[in-house]
Amino acid sequence: MLSNRHILILSTAVLLLANAATEQGAALAQSIPSLKDAFKKDFGIGTALNNAQIEERDPQTTAFIARQFNMATPENIMKSALIHPKWDTYNFEMADKLVEFGKKHNIKINGHTLIWHSQLPPFIRGIHSADSIRAFFTDHIKTVAGRYDGKVLSWDVVNEALNEDGTMRKSVFLQYLGEDFVTEAFRLAQQAAPKTELYYNDYNNEQPAKRAGCIALLKKVKDAGVRIDGVGIQGHWHLGKVPLKDIEESINQYAALGLKVMFTELDIEVLPRNFQGADVGQRMTANEQSNPYTAALPDSVQQQLAADYEALFKLFLKHKDKITRVTFWGVNDGDSWLNNWPIRGRTSYPLLFDRNNQPKPAFERVIALKK
Numbered sequence: 107m108l109s110n111r112h113i114l115i116l117s118t119a120v121l122l123l124a125n126a127a128t129e130q131g132a133a134l135a136q137s138i139p140s141l142k143d144a145f146k147k148d149f150g151i152g153t154a155l156n157n158a159q160i161e162e163r164d165p166q167t168t169a170f171i172a173r174q175f176n177m178a179t180p181e182n183i184m185k186s187a188l189i190h191p192k193w194d195t196y197n198f199e200m201a202d203k204l205v206e207f208g209k210k211h212n213i214k215i216n217g218h219t220l221i222w223h224s225q226l227p228p229f230i231r232g233i234h235s236a237d238s239i240r241a242f243f244t245d246h247i248k249t250v251a252g253r254y255d256g257k258v259l260s261w262d263v264v265n266e267a268l269n270e271d272g273t274m275r276k277s278v279f280l281q282y283l284g285e286d287f288v289t290e291a292f293r294l295a296q297q298a299a300p301k302t303e304l305y306y307n308d309y310n311n312e313q314p315a316k317r318a319g320c321i322a323l324l325k326k327v328k329d330a331g332v333r334i335d336g337v338g339i340q341g342h343w344h345l346g347k348v349p350l351k352d353i354e355e356s357i358n359q360y361a362a363l364g365l366k367v368m369f370t371e372l373d374i375e376v377l378p379r380n381f382q383g384a385d386v387g388q389r390m391t392a393n394e395q396s397n398p399y400t401a402a403l404p405d406s407v408q409q410q411l412a413a414d415y416e417a418l419f420k421l422f423l424k425h426k427d428k429i430t431r432v433t434f435w436g437v438n439d440g441d442s443w444l445n446n447w448p449i450r451g452r453t454s455y456p457l458l459f460d461r462n463n464q465p466k467p468a469f470e471r472v473i474a475l476k477k
């Protein structure tokens with residue numbers, strides 16, 4: 107039997123060891139070069155943040171984020187389902203915490219997102235009149251954009267309004283409010299948030315057909331005399347298939363409209379998938395081949411990922427005069443939504459840091475571009 111004294115000695119030892127490990131971890135994290143510092147003169151470096159990170163549940167993670175990133179986008183908490191759960195109820199608790207997190211750690215916040223067909227509050231399904239949809243739309247933008255004006259740098263005012271062929275997606279907003287809903291969203295956001303930058307955000311809008319539709323949409327907002335400051339290309343791409351030519355063409359064409367260009371949700375999928383893009387409603391059924399790297403990432407894949415990221419950042423640097431921000435969709439591989447989409451419970455490796463926040467070869471190659 108252990109005496110009280112033994113227990114005390116043991117628990118002190120455990121505490122000391124844990125502290126040493128924490129300090130060692132912190133020191134190690136500090137020895138890794140900082141992305142935000144390396145690209146300071148070029149563009150902002152952002153990450154998506156989840157609840158645990160915003161609440162600073164792990165001090166080492168907080169320190170790591172503050173060292174690597176100077177911009178952040180909430181992965182979920184500002185989406186309408188979470189911030190506006192009932193018709194006349196808003197829940198600002200986590201969003202307010204995010205704003206505080208940004209202030210404390212010198213990280214600029216991009217609000218994500220005001221108007222999106224996905225992750226809508228459940229009460230929307232019970233609405234079948236244009237007047238009620240308009241009332242929701244107007245109140246939501248005024249209330250949320252208004253509250254955070256001067257507190258966030260920017261908003262993704264509208265997210266994913268387009269189909270792959272460049273036509274408008276048949277969302278509840280298109281159905282009830284018509285094609286002008288995008289312009290109207292920006293008009294309301296401009297009124298509610300005069301100090302906030304306003305962006306349109308989408309995936310695959312570097313692909314020629316969708317890009318053409320996107321340019322027409324952006325022009326329409328501008329031609330109405332409504333303010334729009336930038337366009338986000340999400341950047342959910344695939345290993346060995348990053349469309350560099352289309353990306354470059356898009357940077358040039360969007361910038362020619364006088365808009366800031368951003369890469370807003372960057373990750374490179376290494377797992378098998380039978381479709382491109384990032385439609386969160388699209389799912390795949392698992393089979394024996396769909397989760398091949400549960401133990402580790404094979405070196406050949408790791409090297410291809412490094413080459414892809416290097417080529418991408420080379421291109422970003424070439425156009426740094428037009429690009430204001432590059433945001434990764436997650437801090438490390440363990441955080442990535444790609445572990446659960448479009449198939450739940452896979453092991454993916456799409457980012458620059460591994461599950462222990464250790465830099466991967468892709469990180470080294472990206473950093474080396476600035477040496």
Ligand code: XIL
Nearest residue numbers: 181182265309340371384385386443
């Ligand atoms: C994803 C989040 O990462 C997940 O946690 C959530 O379950 C679904 O949404 N395009 C977007 C993001 O604009 O908001 C999505 O984020 C990924 C695709």
